[in-house]
Amino acid sequence: MRETVSGPALADLLRLLRSRFEAARDRSDAVGAEITAVLAGLDQIGTTPLAWQATDHPLIRSLPAALDLLAPLALEIADVLSRIGSDLPWRYGYAARPDQPGLEAAMGWAEIVGPAAPFRSDDVCFGLTLIGPDTHYLPHRHPAVELYHVLAGTAAWSAAGVTSLRPPGSLILHPANLVHAMRTGPEPLLALYSWTGDVISPSVWADESFDPVEPR
Numbered sequence: 001m002r003e004t005v006s007g008p009a010l011a012d013l014l015r016l017l018r019s020r021f022e023a024a025r026d027r028s029d030a031v032g033a034e035i036t037a038v039l040a041g042l043d044q045i046g047t048t049p050l051a052w053q054a055t056d057h058p059l060i061r062s063l064p065a066a067l068d069l070l071a072p073l074a075l076e077i078a079d080v081l082s083r084i085g086s087d088l089p090w091r092y093g094y095a096a097r098p099d100q101p102g103l104e105a106a107m108g109w110a111e112i113v114g115p116a117a118p119f120r121s122d123d124v125c126f127g128l129t130l131i132g133p134d135t136h137y138l139p140h141r142h143p144a145v146e147l148y149h150v151l152a153g154t155a156a157w158s159a160a161g162v163t164s165l166r167p168p169g170s171l172i173l174h175p176a177n178l179v180h181a182m183r184t185g186p187e188p189l190l191a192l193y194s195w196t197g198d199v200i201s202p203s204v205w206a207d208e209s210f211d212p213v214e215p216r
């Protein structure tokens with residue numbers, strides 16, 4: 001663990017990520033409504049982040065490949081992440097899975113806004129998820145409403161018995177307690193995520209009876 005002093009760069013990253021949601025805020029569907037809720041929460045946070053600890057999580061080994069995919073799509077975000085991506089508070093919070101050895105080192109998330117994030121909020125979480133190649137983020141659920149925006153990498157996303165390949169630019173909404181899963185192929189996955197509602201209760205592994213189908 002080490003102290004980092006990249007506050008202005010983190011504020012810049014937050015501004016750039018927020019603009020991704022703002023671009024889709026006028027959608028007249030559940031995604032648009034969720035974006036409106038997320039932006040309302042982000043409006044309440046301060047402009048200067050608290051100091052945070054870089055965690056040196058092993059998943060950052062997948063960051064260079066993710067940024068290679070991201071740069072042609074979102075050069076500004078890729079540029080900021082090339083400077084501070086390794087210093088974000090990456091973590092992994094699930095119970096160990098003996099059936100998936102190494103999973104805790106291959107995936108995780110960095111919360112930028114949230115109850116324990118550099119930008120404090122008890123109303124909204126906002127951050128990045130990074131999943132290394134050939135990794136199965138097993139079925140899980142949480143009471144928070146979750147919205148993902150894929151930044152880089154095409155992965156198989158499963159929910160409600162349907163699995164589909166979702167390319168960069170995709171918006172994927174998970175209502176509260178909906179079981180969902182992701183599986184990467186050769187590419188890593190880098191995605192922006194938000195939580196609203198119960199942002200305190202953690203995500204937990206879901207019932208093993210959930211059986212994602214093959215991508216279609």
Ligand SMILES: [Fe+2]
Nearest residue numbers: 142146174203
């Ligand atoms: Fe989730």
